[in-house]
Ligand SMILES: Nc1ncnc2c1ncn2[C@@H]1O[C@H](COP(=O)(O)OP(=O)(O)OP(=O)(O)O)[C@@H](O)[C@H]1O
């Protein structure tokens with residue numbers, strides 16, 4: 148309900164630039180939801196997200212021009228899900244840092260493959276996609292895309308929410324908590340780990356395909372390790388194993404650089420410090436959310452969605468204590 | 480094996496080694512369906528390892544294991560669970576972040592038929608299937624008296640209640656064979672009494688075969704029709720508890736075990752899953 152009201156408010160009040168930023172945030176949220184299924188719920192840390200986005204985008208490039216938008220997105224979902232299935236296999240053996248390294252390998256393989264493919268096929272500047280048509284509707288404005296993307300995010304949220312609250316979600320959580328005991332309880336660990344990889348990368352692939360169609364441009368340089376890490380930052384900041392947290396985290400990590408850029412432009416315009424700030428904006432952006440990640444890991448591992456619970460328990464503690472100390476403590 | 484089909488558990492000449500160290504040596508025993516069977520022995524005798532061979536988290540180096548009439552030597556743990564074998568854990572160390580109700584719902588995992596696709600569309604919530612499973616989980620919680628902490632995280636429960644939640648999770652599976660690893664260990668005497676009454680109730684209300692590891696001999700006497708005594712990985716006695724516990728070599732094994740252990744209570748930090 149709240150989401151619908153917010154979405155409509157944005158649609159009517161915001162400038163076209165704001166809607167562009169909102170669209171990027173929504174695309175990020177779809178991918179972050181997928182990643183959270185894998186990392187937050189199943190406990191499998193992956194930095195393969197940029198690679199999955201790339202696979203989704205390149206599949207969209209290959210399929211959309213010939214078979215249309217819907218089939219392009221579907222093909223991207225299938226292709227990334229298949230890639231996720233393959234990437235999931237090392238997770239049956241590897242844990243923790245070793246698993247991270249194996250997903251890192253995917254990043255390098257995909258980056259290399261797409262770079263070669265792109266240069267060999269003569270599209271050095273990348274691929275350009277045509278305008279998107281959804282049946283009779285032409286998605287020719289940021290606003291039109293916004294409506295579509297809100298619907299997609301709503302569907303992705305519903306699916307993720309349904310999954311984590313039923314049999315597969317409980318199996319994933321059991322694997323995260325203790326894989327051997329999960330197996331004794333009756334969870335087919337192999338099957339559910341691979342399932343987490345397949346579904347998670349499917350979400351990321353859909354986001355990649357939609358992003359390609361929306362921005363109308365795909366090139367390998369965009370799919371960096373930095374990007375992969377940004378998605379991990381989203382779910383840590385928003386909240387691991389939280390559906391709402393995935394969306395909030397995606398919004399923050401996406402919007403923050405725009406806010407910083409705006410602030411830098413308006414505060415430092417003309418000043419000597421301004422040019423320093425502007426030259427180093429990418430670095431400042433990256434370190435801002437890196438700092439946020441550190442802060443959350445140290446002080447609130449549950450992420451932003453853990454904060455209300457913290458405030459409530461602090462308030463409870465304050466009420467339980469003597470009035471004097473409660474006043475001193477306040478609500479943290 | 481047709482001869483084993485009437486048995487809940489059939490273990491034949493079981494051998495288990497870790498890096499040359501023999502943990503189980505030529506252990507054989509059989510448990511009839513519906514029987515309540517105890518496994519006792521000093522710390523480190525190999526009791527948990529024996530259950531691990533039945534639930535397939537350990538692979539024996541020799542001999543064979545049958546459960547509920549099926550030879551499970553080549554099975555994987557979840558397949559044994561699906562057959563109808565439930566197991567509680569000696570140390571409730573994991574699942575601290577999971578609510579009691581969700582943990583017990585995990586016990587329904589093998590009972591829920593909905594496919595992942597159906598779950599992804601949220602259909603179990605619409606058809607009432609999820610609600611039905613939740614009622615079954617609540618039933619198991621009622622049985623152990625934990626309904627009022629259903630929303631509490633396992634990690635926030637006192638140790639004794641966490642072990643009861645584990646028991647509820649096992650019961651929620653509606654098992655045909657229930658393996659309990661020291662259900663009363665590490666509990667206060669109050670909690671011990673509660674668990675004892677619980678187990679007697681399960682004995683009376685469930686027809687499931689029970690195999691119980693326990694150090695509390697009073698409880699063993701009350702619960703088990705027959706017991707197996709393990710010492711240093713070997714079977715040293717088997718029979719009704721009243722008879723077996725008085726045998727000189729059983730007494731000697733326990734005295735030796737107790738002298739070797741630093742405390743009379745079984746250690747909690749030890750033993751795998
Ligand atoms: N995975 C393993 N690797 C190596 N040694 C093991 C392993 N599991 C068990 N052991 C050893 O096997 C022996 C028996 O252990 P087990 O946990 O089965 O004993 P137990 O009878 O259950 O003892 P307790 O009463 O303390 O629970 C111990 O010496 C233990 O160190």
Ligand SMILES: [Mg+2]
Pocket residue numbers: 526527528569660749750
């Ligand atoms: Mg043990």
